[in-house]
Amino acid sequence: MINLVKKEEINYEELGIKSDTKAFERYDEAGLLDHVSETFIGNYQEYWLHYYNKSVDPLTATAFANLVGYDEYRVIPARLMNRTLIPFFNDKTIDEGYVDKNNYDLLIPTPQSVDTVIKCVRGNYFDGNNTMMKRDDVLQTLLRFDELIIKPSKSNNGREINKLVNNHYSLNINDTPVSMDDIELMYNSDYTVEQVIQQHSNMAAPHPSSVNTLRMVTLRWDCSIHHLLTCAKFGSDGAIQDNAGQGGLWIGMNDDGFFMNTAMDEYALTYTHHPTTGFPFHELQPIPNFNEFIRFVKDAHQNIIHHDFVSWDIAVGIDGQPIFIEANFAGNTWLYQLASQRPIFGELTENILSYVSQSNKKYPVVSNYRRVKQYKQSIKKYKSDLSELKNALNKEQQQKRKYKRRYSKVKHDLLNAKNDLHDAQQKLSSMKTSKSWRYTSPLRSIMQKTTKKD
Template identity: 25%
Template sequence: MIRAWVSFLNKQADAAMARAMVWSIRSGSRKEFKHRQCCISREQKKMIRDYWNRYTKKNRPLFQALYSCMHGDFDVRYLPDDLYLTRMLGYLNDRDYAVLTNKCLQPLLFNCRQPETVFMRIKGSFYNADYQLISREEAIRLFLESGEAVVKPATRTHSGKGIRFHSAREAAEVSDFLDTHFDQVPSYIVQKVVRQHAALAAIHESSVNCLRVMTLLIDGQAVALSTVLKMGAGGSQVDNLGFGGIVCGVREDGSLREVAFSANGDQFGRHPQGFDFSGYPVPSFQAVREMAVKMAERLPYTRLIAWDIAVAEDGEPVLIEYNDIGELGFMQYANGPLFGDYTDQVLSEIFR
């Protein structure tokens, strides 16, 4: 009886949170629509309604109008943010397996090149790269041997929050650093810093500029839907938009598009440090996409995944992390409708 009540209350709480989230998303999109001075014709609004009414009555043409304005091309297939978060992700990705996004588990999940693990702290205990228990003193020694390292919280983090870079020569300095920034973080991973390809360092040298590849499992295979290049700016060591980074769409031939976007949708014809995006060839583009597709096949319970993949100095792709709640906004700003030619098929499956 108690379990039944707890389940009922949890469902009510989830429903209330979903309503609040939808209201916030729609309100924010309306403000952005006005701020960008976007417009939509009656004919375009009718086209959007006719298309989406085949699947659901809950779509708001506001979203397709805003994305068409930002990307520059009208299309009825742009995904609405509210339905993406409340219906599509929940259908495509089984939340029971969200635990697999724990960064300390990533080396176990994927048999591809990844940043070299220095050590991990998991639930308060320290482990080496082979998942063998070690002492805190041994972990500090490994940190000192690594030179510069990056420390990432294993869970409950996004947009680069909580990530720290550090180099030290003394054990006491490492100890103080960990106590100051990670004492209250029960699980984190320490990795050697990836040295990126010169062609990507030329854009913004301070950050490791990753390719974000969105993949979808459909018809018994994984496909790459959309790819953008994430870039740091202003000397930041991370490429996340939450820290001033920007993204630029990548065409199917591996060249950058003309315009990049910030987190709030501001457009950049050049990188803030002066780099010209238009037509710039991304190194190892096909190899990066092939890695994302191959690794996506290992996660059947998470059909829609956002992969962050760097390109090392030697041109080989390096898996930085994967996300089961990929950002929709900047992907559609940069490249158009996320599901592209698969839109009708995916919507028919979700809203059947």
């Protein structure tokens, strides 16, 4: 990187870098923004304008350059990946059906997968062969095993994954006895219970208490399934999960199955030794049959026809063979690129950017983020319209109340006039029947005749 700018003199906004984001804070605290090159950023933007017809935030690429020590224009900004590219490749409207772990055996029918013991689907129970079970039989089934893994079936973030331990015919989670009622309270109506995977010693070595997996990324492009990259994930602090969001570490791998010597965590901090066990990562042995793992995920992707971009979690069995755990349809792609020290689309980058750019002109992609933003804007407009209608209605109601008061007054006055008329008619009637009226009748006749002559 040349033409470096002193950190205290950098105007990030002028360079197109958003400095008010969590990503900026993460890279800054990790020391991955210590060197910023205006020359690199200028060339980076030229590259993107040429292939994508837009300038983009160079934050991820700048952090990448600080990490590896060289410039790489093909690094994909995390924001663009999450909000534009992944929604372009994947039909996000049907994610729920694909992410449900209780559907995996139907979507990806392979014997090389984790063994399911119990499925809970909308509160109904099924065994591993999808045969419905009575709730009373579930506990006895679970007590046949010494240890099991229980997890929510509709999430893929590593949260709420626990070991279910048989302690003298009593189920325990985190050394606490649990009943079926407790389990249902914790996991609601959708969860899965699986047998514990016996993993390969090489993968277990850095952190034996977690099932450590390979995050393998594939892409359907130009009528072929491509393997993009692979990172290994290792748990930490004695946890059973290996997710970065749960404290895990990621290590890049090359296409021959060799591990890199440095791991990275969710804060972009790097490690040469495992922080919990002290295991030196350079002692990890390569996976000798790595081509079989690549072929395995590429074959599995054939069944995922609505999603072109898939991140696979694959365990390495005790026999060295791949074991399917789960499929993800997004992911922390900034971590993919930095941990593996390679741009996610590699040699496909230019073709992909050009194609997406041209396609978006005709059929703009609406990401979940943009869709939510549009919904919020629509809701704001609807609220504004509703407020105007309420104001108009209030005015009409005020007018209505005003007219109602006038109507009530007129009605009251009319009633009073009717009453006065009635009283006058009664008085007149009384007068006509009185003796004085009869006695003065001749006089009234004379007066009427005199009035006519005049």
